[in-house]
Amino acid sequence: MREGLYTRELFAEAAKEAFDQCPNLNPKRDAQALFVGMMSDSYEHQAHVAPLFLDWIGLTPKPAFRTEGACASSSVALRSAIFAIASGMYDVVLVGGVEKMTHVSTTGVTEILAMASDFPFEQWHGISFPGIFGMMAVDHMHRYGTTEEQLAKVAVKNHEHGILNPKAHFQKLITIDDVLTSRPVAWPLKLYDCCPRSDGASCIVLTSPEVARNFTDTPVNIIGTGHAQDTLSLFDREVFSTMKVAKIASEQAYKQAGVGPGDIDVAELHDCFTIAEIMAYEDLGFCDKGKGGKLIDDGVTHLGGKLPTNTSGGLKAKGHPVGATGTAQACEIYLQLTNQAGRRQVAGAEVGLTENLGGSASTGIVHVYERGD
Amino acid sequence: MREGLYTRELFAEAAKEAFDQCPNLNPKRDAQALFVGMMSDSYEHQAHVAPLFLDWIGLTPKPAFRTEGACASSSVALRSAIFAIASGMYDVVLVGGVEKMTHVSTTGVTEILAMASDFPFEQWHGISFPGIFGMMAVDHMHRYGTTEEQLAKVAVKNHEHGILNPKAHFQKLITIDDVLTSRPVAWPLKLYDCCPRSDGASCIVLTSPEVARNFTDTPVNIIGTGHAQDTLSLFDREVFSTMKVAKIASEQAYKQAGVGPGDIDVAELHDCFTIAEIMAYEDLGFCDKGKGGKLIDDGVTHLGGKLPTNTSGGLKAKGHPVGATGTAQACEIYLQLTNQAGRRQVAGAEVGLTENLGGSASTGIVHVYERGD
Numbered sequence: 001m002r003e004g005l006y007t008r009e010l011f012a013e014a015a016k017e018a019f020d021q022c023p024n025l026n027p028k029r030d031a032q033a034l035f036v037g038m039m040s041d042s043y044e045h046q047a048h049v050a051p052l053f054l055d056w057i058g059l060t061p062k063p064a065f066r067t068e069g070a071c072a073s074s075s076v077a078l079r080s081a082i083f084a085i086a087s088g089m090y091d092v093v094l095v096g097g098v099e100k101m102t103h104v105s106t107t108g109v110t111e112i113l114a115m116a117s118d119f120p121f122e123q124w125h126g127i128s129f130p131g132i133f134g135m136m137a138v139d140h141m142h143r144y145g146t147t148e149e150q151l152a153k154v155a156v157k158n159h160e161h162g163i164l165n166p167k168a169h170f171q172k173l174i175t176i177d178d179v180l181t182s183r184p185v186a187w188p189l190k191l192y193d194c195c196p197r198s199d200g201a202s203c204i205v206l207t208s209p210e211v212a213r214n215f216t217d218t219p220v221n222i223i224g225t226g227h228a229q230d231t232l233s234l235f236d237r238e239v240f241s242t243m244k245v246a247k248i249a250s251e252q253a254y255k256q257a258g259v260g261p262g263d264i265d266v267a268e269l270h271d272c273f274t275i276a277e278i279m280a281y282e283d284l285g286f287c288d289k290g291k292g293g294k295l296i297d298d299g300v301t302h303l304g305g306k307l308p309t310n311t312s313g314g315l316k317a318k319g320h321p322v323g324a325t326g327t328a329q330a331c332e333i334y335l336q337l338t339n340q341a342g343r344r345q346v347a348g349a350e351v352g353l354t355e356n357l358g359g360s361a362s363t364g365i366v367h368v369y370e371r372g373d
Numbered sequence: 374m375r376e377g378l379y380t381r382e383l384f385a386e387a388a389k390e391a392f393d394q395c396p397n398l399n400p401k402r403d404a405q406a407l408f409v410g411m412m413s414d415s416y417e418h419q420a421h422v423a424p425l426f427l428d429w430i431g432l433t434p435k436p437a438f439r440t441e442g443a444c445a446s447s448s449v450a451l452r453s454a455i456f457a458i459a460s461g462m463y464d465v466v467l468v469g470g471v472e473k474m475t476h477v478s479t480t481g482v483t484e485i486l487a488m489a490s491d492f493p494f495e496q497w498h499g500i501s502f503p504g505i506f507g508m509m510a511v512d513h514m515h516r517y518g519t520t521e522e523q524l525a526k527v528a529v530k531n532h533e534h535g536i537l538n539p540k541a542h543f544q545k546l547i548t549i550d551d552v553l554t555s556r557p558v559a560w561p562l563k564l565y566d567c568c569p570r571s572d573g574a575s576c577i578v579l580t581s582p583e584v585a586r587n588f589t590d591t592p593v594n595i596i597g598t599g600h601a602q603d604t605l606s607l608f609d610r611e612v613f614s615t616m617k618v619a620k621i622a623s624e625q626a627y628k629q630a631g632v633g634p635g636d637i638d639v640a641e642l643h644d645c646f647t648i649a650e651i652m653a654y655e656d657l658g659f660c661d662k663g664k665g666g667k668l669i670d671d672g673v674t675h676l677g678g679k680l681p682t683n684t685s686g687g688l689k690a691k692g693h694p695v696g697a698t699g700t701a702q703a704c705e706i707y708l709q710l711t712n713q714a715g716r717r718q719v720a721g722a723e724v725g726l727t728e729n730l731g732g733s734a735s736t737g738i739v740h741v742y743e744r745g746d
Binding site: 006039040041042044045046047048050051052054055060061062063064065066067068069070076079080082083084085086087088089115116117118119120123227228229230231232236244245248358359362363 | 379412413414415417418419420421423424425427428433434435436437438439440441442443449452453455456457458459460461462488489490491492493496600601602603604605609617618621731732735736
């Protein structure tokens, strides 16, 4: 959190850091376009942010694109940028996301986030996202015997990872008991099952494979992209405890990448609520359906386990400035695959994955990455 | 205006009409993705509209992308869709835009639209878009001798065209005197120099050139696309009366299309205020700088003139549901180039152009189209 800053300033700081990863890149000369994800113009009474941010990073009059897909806004930007580069239109673009939320009251933030659910069928009746994910958790507990302790373990793990990330919002260990005794928000979800509201921005430089080595010695290749949608509202779904979008998007991304879930060395998953990480384990194929609770019990997804997830701290501890989250996940995988993740480095990580959700898993976007050297 | 409808319903209606233009297309089987532009989630307290609209047109779980570029939102969607198709990722996609504004009060709409200008440097001081374009008009009058009568003629022409378009918001002729004596909004702009607030949606089916003829006998090819940005605020610009984005974007689009301004048979221009159409004439190269007033005096841009502009009625008479405007311009050019424009048909039109602005010409997007047979 940076008091008194505007989103444009947060964004410019992230852009500079991304450009700094490419020592031979001159942004004014080389960057050809900007793709930026942001969820809502309501936080700062500011729409039309594409030309605004572009100007604040000195790239006017180049073309700039803003995308919105709720909490997956910058993953939508990333996919749009991939298409733009694959089309041959551009060779070098900046992709990022931003959201500034903490200057708005808690109820104000809840109301703005609720815009990502259906107005007449959900919002109007007073349900907000903790309630929506609470219903998913209840369904998961009922069908598969998942426990509140297992949900709590996701939060505990991600706080353990977060203290290893200097940029994480929370720099604090918590215990299972802390989670279980924290204030109920939407049963079975307690306060510490929920990600915080955060301010933040993230950016990556995306290039065609041909020119990447002109700008850096440590490129990372995006080798698979997948994207699916589900109904905006839960009432329209057969089950609440399976995220169809994560299944479909990961199948697309694995197929394009020529890898399977067993090939992933490190993953950033969309843990907006602890249940979402449990479901992601299953829907991405890291374990069988219903066995997500066991996966966290077994320590598989802790640093040091076979498949560390959310080494950044995840949305839970790193924070969830919603528009920034998608490319922030990509940043973490980039750092991991280029051996720059410091105290949270996964040794020898070669293949990484990001899974980013929008709303009640109405949008799901998965990318697979491979170190480029 | 359709009382009581939600944006999803407006959008679905436009989608159906677009699909109906392709008799051999089965949307569920053939359409692979949706790209939709919408300016603000504030009108209906509804963000995350990509999966929502997708679901209402029966295309879940295919990928859906929402773009925002103020009044150019659906032109940003169109460019993103062009890249997606040119990349080889998709062959058939739906591109559209929507905005529903009339259920919100006039001051509410003004405040939401103002979000497309800079919050600390413009909005905060109370300026809204009529004031911004009023300053542009003053600069143009001062530099080039443009008159209030010439501005008024743009409105009169576009109302004349609008009564020939059954879908135009206004179905009413107005006189120069009506414009000149209408209530001042931001001098020299009077009420009839300003486009109305409107509800509406528009969609087109976009395909790769290779498959277009599988679905229709009357394809139209997009042969040039251009896109540029300027500062969000006027205070940062050297002159107010030239729209750099229109100059740069049109140069890009002409070059890619291999045509010049003299080759355009019909154009849809962004006449949010009458001065914007006058400046567009000049900045797109239809006449020399400063001669836009003379072009309207000479009747060149009327139906029957050498270069009819805004045959749809333009934003002034057809209406300006902001997110819908970009693809609505494309729809009008499609109808003109396929000889479906009815009483406003430009005989023998072969090459068309659209120019769509966001904000105070902070975003400018130009497309050039050619009939496909």
